[in-house]
Amino acid sequence: MEMRTKELIAIGASVTANCQPCLEYHVVKARENGAEEREIREAIAVGKTVRKGAAGKMDQHASAMLNDAAPNSGACGNGCGKANACNLT
Secondary structure, X not given: OOHHHHHHHHHHHHHHOOOHHHHHHHHHHHHHOOOOHHHHHHHHHHHHHXXXXXXXXXXXXXXXXXXXXXXXXXXXXXXXXXXXXXXXX
16 A cells, blocks of 8 residues: 555544644645645545544443443443442442
8 A cells, every 4th residue: 555545544543533643744744645635635524524423423322321321230341341340339
């Protein structure tokens, strides 16, 4: 894969990850490797779309957790793997 393409992918990933220093770096590198402004704009738009979709799904999931959460629902141990995640007292 050529560097221009890799840098365009990195631009989209930087936007999705909300990493401003990464975005600045990869935009410069993309230009150095021959990316056109139109391509850079498209990569940024794709990153925004992915970020927005992921954030929307997380918001829905968080809301569902509030609506579905019940004391002692048996959810302990199904999360991040923290041994004491359910021992909140």
